Amino acid sequence: MKLAETRADAHGTVRRIRGDAHFINRVTSIGITEGTAFQAVRNDRKMPVLLYCRETLIALNRADAERIEVAV
Amino acid sequence: MTNTRIALLGQPNSGKSTVYNALTGSRQHVGNWPGKTVERNDGYYTYNGTRYTVTDLPGSYGLSGNSDEELITAAFIKMRQSDLTCILVDASQLERSMFMVAEFALLQKPAVVLLNMMDVAKAQKKEIDAKLLSERLGVPVLPFTAAESRGYDGLRTLLAAELSVPHTIRTAPAVDEKADAMAQSEAKYRWVAEMLDGVTHTAAPDYRLSRFDRVATSPVKGKFGLCADPLLYGADDVDRLQGLRPHACALRSAQRYDHGAATLSQGSLEAYPEGSPSEGMGYFQTRLEHSHTRVADLLYLLFQRKRRYSKQPPLSHRYGH
Numbered sequence: 001m002k003l004a005e006t007r008a009d010a011h012g013t014v015r016r017i018r019g020d021a022h023f024i025n026r027v028t029s030i031g032i033t034e035g036t037a038f039q040a041v042r043n044d045r046k047m048p049v050l051l052y053c054r055e056t057l058i059a060l061n062r063a064d065a066e067r068i069e070v071a072v
Numbered sequence: 073m074t075n076t077r078i079a080l081l082g083q084p085n086s087g088k089s090t091v092y093n094a095l096t097g098s099r100q101h102v103g104n105w106p107g108k109t110v111e112r113n114d115g116y117y118t119y120n121g122t123r124y125t126v127t128d129l130p131g132s133y134g135l136s137g138n139s140d141e142e143l144i145t146a147a148f149i150k151m152r153q154s155d156l157t158c159i160l161v162d163a164s165q166l167e168r169s170m171f172m173v174a175e176f177a178l179l180q181k182p183a184v185v186l187l188n189m190m191d192v193a194k195a196q197k198k199e200i201d202a203k204l205l206s207e208r209l210g211v212p213v214l215p216f217t218a219a220e221s222r223g224y225d226g227l228r229t230l231l232a233a234e235l236s237v238p239h240t241i242r243t244a245p246a247v248d249e250k251a252d253a254m255a256q257s258e259a260k261y262r263w264v265a266e267m268l269d270g271v272t273h274t275a276a277p278d279y280r281l282s283r284f285d286r287v288a289t290s291p292v293k294g295k296f297g298l299c300a301d302p303l304l305y306g307a308d309d310v311d312r313l314q315g316l317r318p319h320a321c322a323l324r325s326a327q328r329y330d331h332g333a334a335t336l337s338q339g340s341l342e343a344y345p346e347g348s349p350s351e352g353m354g355y356f357q358t359r360l361e362h363s364h365t366r367v368a369d370l371l372y373l374l375f376q377r378k379r380r381y382s383k384q385p386p387l388s389h390r391y392g393h
Binding site: 022039041042 | 134138139168278290291
């Protein structure tokens with residue numbers, strides 16, 4: 001499933017990140033890599049997804065959250 | 073002749089400008105949002121009769137990316153050849169912050185590591201074995217709280233000593249230059265995990281928003297909170313304004329950019345719009361600080377009108393690279 005489809009408070013793991021090298025560089029440098037465990041903190045319609053991973057709270061644009069596949 | 077050029081390197085909101093101000097006595101504007109420093113600043117201080125040049129670099133998440141900040145910061149480190157780089161690491165988010173150290177380790181340049189925000193780490197009951205980390209890296213690791221004045225004598229002494237007898241990070245991530253961006257990043261995080269093994273305990277992911285943040289980040293209630301802040305406190309008090317609603321602000325900033333991401337924690341926010349993270353937030357904050365744009369910004373906050381900052385000239389133009 002996509003990160004944008006996760007429910008609040010769900011724990012999961014990042015499975016795959018789709019995108020060009022620029023996008024991959026951006027998300028990995030803020031701590032999101034394949035295999036990273038995360039917690040979805042907030043996911044409201046038309047709002048950025050709020051997730052917690054590597055001791056950091058991250059707000060991710062929905063368009064970007066669509067490109068990240070996760071397993072919960 | 074003594075080498076005296078020191079660069080302050082770190083991820084956004086790691087405390088570079090606070091250290092810069094304290095060392096040089098200048099009054100750079102500091103704030104708890106990332107991307108505040110959108111241009112390089114040079115300052116000076118004298119210690120034991122020697123004049124030291126300090127460069128406050130714009131915060132960037134890494135050195136290998138292709139955003140303007142990363143290109144400029146990497147170019148400065150590689151080309152300008154500062155004699156010593158002081159890498160600031162957020163002790164409260166050690167694993168993620170160490171990514172910058174991993175990137176820097178590949179350059180084989182003299183460095184000291186400043187474990188900043190130790191007060192926050194202690195409040196979160198995180199224990200960090202700085203001595204063990206220093207032994208593994210091969211460079212000094214100084215636990216530090218930039219906001220407290222008492223540690224700066226020790227920092228000045230350390231910087232002077234390291235400029236006389238510099239050390240470089242003795243190990244580096246096993247990065248295959250031909251591998252894709254994901255494989256390279258994973259190799260860097262593996263190296264970070266090796267360095268931090270036994271140095272600190274990383275808590276399992278479990279986070280609870282405070283009651284205030286739940287309201288502030290709410291799709292409906294949050295909008296009222298966001299509009300009320302500047303009206304209650306005035307747009308002059310940007311620091312306080314940011315401190316009060318960091319999560320809401322980060323969410324808005326991520327929402328505002330079509331391809332944006334933002335990271336935030338313990339009262340800080342880090343915005344990361346496409347192409348140039350510092351540019352967007354820096355521009356937004358600058359606008360907030362200018363009275364003639366306050367009305368426009370309040371209207372913007374009220375109606376959440378989509379606005380792109382892509383027409384801003386890229387940072388590389390400003391620096392003439």
